[in-house]
Amino acid sequence: MNILDGKKVSEKVLENVKERVSSLSKKPYLNVILVGDDAPSKIYVNNKRKAAEKVGIRSNVIELPSDTDEQTLLDLIKNLNYDDEVTGIMVQLPLPEHINKNKIVEAINPGKDVDGFHPENVGKLVLGLEPYFYPATPQGILMLLDEYNIQTEGKHAVVIGRSNIVGKPMAQMLLNRNATVTVCHSFTPNLDEIIKTADIIVSAVGKKIVRCKMVKKNSVIVDVGIFRDSNGKLTGDIDFDVVSPFCDFISPVPGGVGPMTIASLMYNASKVYI
Numbered sequence: 001m002n003i004l005d006g007k008k009v010s011e012k013v014l015e016n017v018k019e020r021v022s023s024l025s026k027k028p029y030l031n032v033i034l035v036g037d038d039a040p041s042k043i044y045v046n047n048k049r050k051a052a053e054k055v056g057i058r059s060n061v062i063e064l065p066s067d068t069d070e071q072t073l074l075d076l077i078k079n080l081n082y083d084d085e086v087t088g089i090m091v092q093l094p095l096p097e098h099i100n101k102n103k104i105v106e107a108i109n110p111g112k113d114v115d116g117f118h119p120e121n122v123g124k125l126v127l128g129l130e131p132y133f134y135p136a137t138p139q140g141i142l143m144l145l146d147e148y149n150i151q152t153e154g155k156h157a158v159v160i161g162r163s164n165i166v167g168k169p170m171a172q173m174l175l176n177r178n179a180t181v182t183v184c185h186s187f188t189p190n191l192d193e194i195i196k197t198a199d200i201i202v203s204a205v206g207k208k209i210v211r212c213k214m215v216k217k218n219s220v221i222v223d224v225g226i227f228r229d230s231n232g233k234l235t236g237d238i239d240f241d242v243v244s245p246f247c248d249f250i251s252p253v254p255g256g257v258g259p260m261t262i263a264s265l266m267y268n269a270s271k272v273y274i
């Protein structure tokens with residue numbers, strides 16, 4: 001069994017991003033909008049700010065109160081879209097319930113949509129065209145697989161979870177790389193049977209889902225899930241101790257997909273389209 005070391009690979013990616021940023025004539029300027037007081041969101045935003053600083057990307061965090069109305073947020077995004085200095089815009093999710101998330105995502109200029117969630121970027125991804133930005137987590141996972149020379153072509157990839165930010169784009173990106181993809185979700189019967197046939201498993205659920213040792217020999221397991229167990233310890237979807245002896249590669253939690261997501265986001269933030 002080999003570890004997919006996201007911490008190590010992310011440092012390499014960040015080094016490359018830093019070098020790329022230093023060579024750019026027009027410097028990237030990332031703007032992150034945070035609405036409300038959600039504690040985990042504040043931590044994520046702060047991590048992004050620190051990562052940007054590390055690679056030399058100028059960043060600005062715009063904090064708005066939780067009762068900010070939708071129009072105020074739309075107006076702010078419009079201003080950032082028109083601001084030639086601003087090269088990247090991110091709206092931290094989740095947003096308060098009174099704000100329509102889809103409307104907000106659609107308002108961002110696709111060429112500044114560093115999260116890659118805008119319908120134009122998603123549509124291009126699905127059509128096999130080059131979007132301005134790929135969503136950070138699946139892009140980071142592919143960077144991790146590439147670093148370990150793990151081939152996807154002709155492989156059976158099982159993606160567990162179908163969120164718009166991880167599961168769906170991951171499935172599409174693996175399909176674009178000529179994997180045969182099965183997407184599983186909460187209505188999928190016989191998940192264990194499907195897992196047994198997978199060459200590559202990407203699990204993005206948020207609870208313990210792969211406990212069995214019935215993974216295919218030589219399989220590659222990527223654990224996206226991250227949550228606290230009953231003892232308050234950070235853990236992932238995969239029962240690492242049980243499953244790891246039976247697979248070829250596995251990503252740990254923490255230290256796997258998490259740091260790759262941040263590095264991949266910084267890679268996106270370093271791209272300048274205006």
Ligand code: NAP
Pocket residue numbers: 137160161162163165166167184185186187188191204205206207209224225226227257258259261262
């Ligand atoms: P999400 O929106 O939380 O949705 C979870 C997905 O899991 C849904 O598609 C759901 O199916 C599916 N699911 C739930 N129970 C299941 C079961 N018993 N069997 C099979 N599928 C099941 O997904 P997300 O936002 O992608 O987040 C998933 C996890 O990844 C969370 O722990 C999150 O914190 C983590 N995450 C980590 C990173 C990182 O950088 N490390 C980034 C993003 C997310 P339905 O669609 O049928 O409800």
